[in-house]
Amino acid sequence: MKRKQWIFWLLALAGVLAGGAATAQDGLQRTMTLLPTQEKTDAISSKGGDAAPLWIQNNPVRDVFLQFDLSRLPPGLKESDFVRCTLRIVAKELQYKPAGNPDSGGPLVLVKGQLANDDLTPVKDAPEIVSLSTLSAAESKKNDVALSAGAGLLKAVTSEYAGDKKLTLRLRTISSKASSLFYSSHDTGSPRNPSNIPRLVIEYKPEPPGLLESAGWTQHQQNPEHTGRSPWIPFRAPTTFRLVRIPLPEVDGKTGSIADYPLIYRGNLYLLGKFEEQKVLFCLDFKGAERWRSSIGKGTVERSPVISANGVLYVVTEDRIAAYDLNQLGKHLHEYDLGEDRKLAPFTDLTLGHDGSLFLALAEKDLSHVHGLTPSLRPFLKAGPFGSGQEKISTITVSPDGRRIFAQIPAGAVAIDVANPSDQRTVPLGDQKDRPWEYHHVPLAGPAGSVMVFSDFSGSDNRGNIWGYTTDRRIWSAAGTLLPQPVLGSNGYVYSIQDNCLQGHRYDRMGGADVTSCEDKLKTTSNLVADGADHLYFWDNGYLHGYRSDGKRLFERIPLSAGIKERSDESTERPEQFIRLMVGPDGTLWANNKNGGALFAFKPGYAEANVTLRQEDIKPRTVYRAEGTLSVGGVTLEAGSQSIFQARDGIGFARGFTVRSGASLAARTGF
Numbered sequence: 001m002k003r004k005q006w007i008f009w010l011l012a013l014a015g016v017l018a019g020g021a022a023t024a025q026d027g028l029q030r031t032m033t034l035l036p037t038q039e040k041t042d043a044i045s046s047k048g049g050d051a052a053p054l055w056i057q058n059n060p061v062r063d064v065f066l067q068f069d070l071s072r073l074p075p076g077l078k079e080s081d082f083v084r085c086t087l088r089i090v091a092k093e094l095q096y097k098p099a100g101n102p103d104s105g106g107p108l109v110l111v112k113g114q115l116a117n118d119d120l121t122p123v124k125d126a127p128e129i130v131s132l133s134t135l136s137a138a139e140s141k142k143n144d145v146a147l148s149a150g151a152g153l154l155k156a157v158t159s160e161y162a163g164d165k166k167l168t169l170r171l172r173t174i175s176s177k178a179s180s181l182f183y184s185s186h187d188t189g190s191p192r193n194p195s196n197i198p199r200l201v202i203e204y205k206p207e208p209p210g211l212l213e214s215a216g217w218t219q220h221q222q223n224p225e226h227t228g229r230s231p232w233i234p235f236r237a238p239t240t241f242r243l244v245r246i247p248l249p250e251v252d253g254k255t256g257s258i259a260d261y262p263l264i265y266r267g268n269l270y271l272l273g274k275f276e277e278q279k280v281l282f283c284l285d286f287k288g289a290e291r292w293r294s295s296i297g298k299g300t301v302e303r304s305p306v307i308s309a310n311g312v313l314y315v316v317t318e319d320r321i322a323a324y325d326l327n328q329l330g331k332h333l334h335e336y337d338l339g340e341d342r343k344l345a346p347f348t349d350l351t352l353g354h355d356g357s358l359f360l361a362l363a364e365k366d367l368s369h370v371h372g373l374t375p376s377l378r379p380f381l382k383a384g385p386f387g388s389g390q391e392k393i394s395t396i397t398v399s400p401d402g403r404r405i406f407a408q409i410p411a412g413a414v415a416i417d418v419a420n421p422s423d424q425r426t427v428p429l430g431d432q433k434d435r436p437w438e439y440h441h442v443p444l445a446g447p448a449g450s451v452m453v454f455s456d457f458s459g460s461d462n463r464g465n466i467w468g469y470t471t472d473r474r475i476w477s478a479a480g481t482l483l484p485q486p487v488l489g490s491n492g493y494v495y496s497i498q499d500n501c502l503q504g505h506r507y508d509r510m511g512g513a514d515v516t517s518c519e520d521k522l523k524t525t526s527n528l529v530a531d532g533a534d535h536l537y538f539w540d541n542g543y544l545h546g547y548r549s550d551g552k553r554l555f556e557r558i559p560l561s562a563g564i565k566e567r568s569d570e571s572t573e574r575p576e577q578f579i580r581l582m583v584g585p586d587g588t589l590w591a592n593n594k595n596g597g598a599l600f601a602f603k604p605g606y607a608e609a610n611v612t613l614r615q616e617d618i619k620p621r622t623v624y625r626a627e628g629t630l631s632v633g634g635v636t637l638e639a640g641s642q643s644i645f646q647a648r649d650g651i652g653f654a655r656g657f658t659v660r661s662g663a664s665l666a667a668r669t670g671f
Helices: 151-162
Strands: 005-007 030-034 038-041 054-057 064-069 082-093 111-115 128-131 145-148 166-173 179-182 199-204 240-247 263-265 268-275 278-284 290-298 312-316 320-325 331-337 342-344 358-364 367-373 379-386 404-409 412-417 424-427 452-457 463-469 474-481 493-498 501-506 515-517 536-540 543-547 553-559 564-566 589-592 598-605 611-613 622-626 629-632 642-647 650-653 664-669
Touching: 038 054, 054 064, 054 166, 082 151, 128 151, 128 166, 151 166, 240 553, 290 320, 367 404, 379 412, 404 452, 412 452, 463 493, 474 493, 474 501, 611 622, 622 629, 629 642, 642 650, 650 664
Parallel strands: 240 564, 611 629, 622 642, 629 650, 642 664
Antiparallel strands: 005 650, 030 199, 038 064, 054 179, 064 166, 082 145, 082 179, 082 199, 111 128, 111 166, 240 598, 263 268, 268 278, 278 290, 312 320, 320 331, 342 358, 358 367, 367 379, 404 412, 412 424, 452 463, 463 474, 493 501, 501 515, 536 543, 543 553, 589 598
């Protein structure tokens, strides 16, 4: 290799990262829920017009105007990227007095829609773009729903998205005797139910996430589907790991503890420190060195925080949920008051959807509900109630396309339609042979076919179940000993440890496990996690284990007695028996003791310290990591490629090394 340039600091090839979004679609589909930013109604209310229901009437004319902000959608979408748009309003009261025979039922109440001006005034002779489901007084039920998902609405959304990104609609009726009230954003029923708020639900295909966007572990089990897998593929499988302890930085000379679990966003680590009554948000680099800190007030952190794709950190305390902007050094953005009679359900974490929506389960006196909040913490969904005996709700899981959310309760698997929350189903789990247990893991969302994987365990007799279900039937199941939180590989296999064996089962196929490894009596005191090559890792009370996707060992189990390197002090704190693991994009495994004062980094090692890269080595979304030096030959990174070059001692680039426009590269040294 001729003429090398050695880099001994963090290197980001600017311009490559900035313009490096991949252009090819990869089958992703997302769902975004938009609430009205403006409403106008002719209804009269003692509380003022803004608090009134939406009144639609023909004679005399009463119109309703709704405006939606489309700027929340990702930039650069093409018309072909939009899949479907649904407008939904919920009826509060339907009135129709047919001419002639009053018992005939008469025509149905028909609600139509047209494009309107941004100032909420009609557009003369505007064509009809929305024809909502017809409703009749004879068939009226509480919370009748009017839905539209027509081609006209889709075209209007794509047109306005390409313009000023404001969609303004006029809703009217041509039913001459109709006078109907619909819930508004301000009047959603008693008890208040945000599921009745009008909404525009947009399904679209985004560009695949960029390099930094994909280099994260932003919530429990990594993503909204809770697969437990990092998308980054290691160039070489690790042959060992070394443990490094990284103490929490001090604040005003005081030592603190870590509140719950850390997260990774855009390659950096974020965690909350508790210093007596004060909470401090820390940003650490990929090596664990502090980048910045921000004091974010008081209160007890109830669960692990979550981070949206836009870099908003959501933290729940005893009485509120607060949002902080990580791209503005932790600036406070929004708050949502839980009130005196609501609190986070005991056995659930927060979940973020791909569109930034926040899902959680709240306990309200003796009842529990599933809630959905917009990125600005406006409520838009409330499902349930789940009454006495159903208080134990799992963490919520979002389907890959974002159209449904799932949870497990003692009665079974709950599926809720995001566009139409009144469509709620509960599918019983188990049968006479394998009854459900009282504690639930986080459900996993399969990539296709609306298949969900549910699992639970007993707190008393060391038993556990795992099931594969659609929204109406069981596909497969396995009952046996206590099992940990499973993981879903990129190969479509669900991996778990049951009956002292590592087992892999196709998420969508009937029958038994295809992968079974029982060479050792396996058990675990952590969740299972996987990297992009489907290498599996778990912790068992002092030992780290690694397995390949076919059930063969990556390396012999690594005991804690092999030694721990202290980053900056002589503390003897060690990882405790039960920890939660997460995978960094470079293959480092991160954990901490609950309420402990340090992070633990399990850093991968390899058979050879140095690496030399050639053109044939360049693969999609791959991390090339060397414990010594990384020598990069005259290779070309093509448009759409995403690569991480990482070495402890240095990175060298030979003459002819080329990065095409549209490729993404991050280079990091000194770990």
